Amino acid sequence: xxxxxxxxxxxxxxxxxxxxxxxxxxxxxxxxxxxxxxxxxxxxxxxxxxxxxxxxxxxxxxxxxxxxxxxxxxxxxxxxxxxxxxxxxxxxxxxxxxxxxxxxxxxxxxxxxxxxxxxxxxxxxxxxxxxxxxxxxxxxxxxxxxxxxxxxxxxxxxxxxxxxxxxxxxxxxxxxxxxxxxxxxxxxxxxxxxxxxxxxxxxxxxxxxxxxxxxxxxxxxxxxxxxxxxxxxxxxxxxxxxxxxxxxxxxxxxxxxxxxxxxxxxxxxxxxxxxxxxxxxxxxxxxxxxxxxxxxx
Numbered sequence: 526x527x528x529x530x531x532x533x534x535x536x537x538x539x540x541x542x543x544x545x546x547x548x549x550x551x552x553x554x555x556x557x558x559x560x561x562x563x564x565x566x567x568x569x570x571x572x573x574x575x576x577x578x579x580x581x582x583x584x585x586x587x588x589x590x591x592x593x594x595x596x597x598x599x600x601x602x603x604x605x606x607x608x609x610x611x612x613x614x615x616x617x618x619x620x621x622x623x624x625x626x627x628x629x630x631x632x633x634x635x636x637x638x639x640x641x642x643x644x645x646x647x648x649x650x651x652x653x654x655x656x657x658x659x660x661x662x663x664x665x666x667x668x669x670x671x672x673x674x675x676x677x678x679x680x681x682x683x684x685x686x687x688x689x690x691x692x693x694x695x696x697x698x699x700x701x702x703x704x705x706x707x708x709x710x711x712x713x714x715x716x717x718x719x720x721x722x723x724x725x726x727x728x729x730x731x732x733x734x735x736x737x738x739x740x741x742x743x744x745x746x747x748x749x750x751x752x753x754x755x756x757x758x759x760x761x762x763x764x765x766x767x768x769x770x771x772x773x774x775x776x777x778x779x780x781x782x783x784x785x786x787x788x789x790x791x792x793x794x795x796x797x798x799x800x801x802x803x804x805x806x807x808x809x810x811x812x813x814x815x816x817x818x819x820x821x822x
Contacts, residue, residue, distance in 0.1 A: 534762040535762075535774075538759040539759075541782070542759045542779055542780065542786075543785025544785060545566075545752045547793075548566075549613070552745055552748050559610065561733065564720065564749065565745075565750045565753065567720040568750055568753060569750035570716045570756060573753065580706075590697045591697065594703065594709075597690045597691070600687075601687065602719045603719065605683070605687065606720075611679035615675070616794065618787045618790030619676050619677065619680065620679075620786075621787060622787055623662055626656065626684065628684045629652070629655055629688070629777055631687075632690075633648070633652055633773050635688070635692045636771075636773040639696075641773075642772075651812075654813030655777075655810060661803075661806040662787065662803075665801075665802030665803045763776065774817060781810065787806065
């Protein structure tokens with residue numbers, strides 16, 4: 526794979542990771558609780574991992590390296606369901622810039638420490654601008670709804686946890702380890718298996734039952750599965766790109782999804798905020814992503 530193809534894969538990752546939450550917004554318009562939506566999302570993640578491995582050819586397994594992939598899926602699942610709660614409470618334009626922006630910083634730094642590749646000055650200058658944009662996003666939403674504080678809190682917790690999943694997934698992949706295709710199956714299995722515990726807790730808190738889930742329409746279930754597939758397509762391409770661009774840059778570019786999600790939130794879902802801070806957020810993210818992309822040269 527050439528560097529240009531790797532960067533293209535990262536851009537597709539950015540679009541996918543920034544767009545999957547639209548399926549949650551669509552389900553929410555149908556009054557479908559996020560807990561029930563998330564079951565289908567987790568199923569979609571796992572189903573696409575199986576499809577991806579089948580297309581990639583082979584399920585050769587080296588058992589010891591399955592564990593980091595399973596752990597990575599478990600970490601991601603906990604973080605992502607907290608992000609879903611944040612989206613439900615405060616919208617995409619708050620949850621993504623704060624939560625995923627924080628995850629970008631943590632994941633990029635840890636990935637670079639483990640596998641330093643790319644220009645560190647440009648990479649970390651880009652990360653610094655992402656932090657600035659994250660702060661601007663939080664500031665822009667000072668007057669948005671009574672759930673703003675709840676959404677921000679869940680976004681911050683989600684971001685701190687989510688920044689840990691990617692480096693652990695990459696530890697499972699490589700020569701004499703797992704192929705990307707097999708590692709992603711274990712990742713998807715970790716997401717789905719851990720959801721039995723994690724989401725059951727949130728369902729109980731929301732006074733929901735599994736009977737409520739099975740009463741959902743085929744359309745609602747399809748929306749959730751589609752969301753999981755979109756996210757997993759993005760991760761699959763990102764993992765393939767990491768072999769060429771390096772994990773830190775691949776992950777950082779993919780997490781430019783924050784900018785995509787903010788665009789969806791502001792211009793499609795009409796999530797309002799202070800115009801100056803919103804403009805500074807977009808400028809910070811866009812400039813940061815340009816610097817991170819330039820770090821590959």
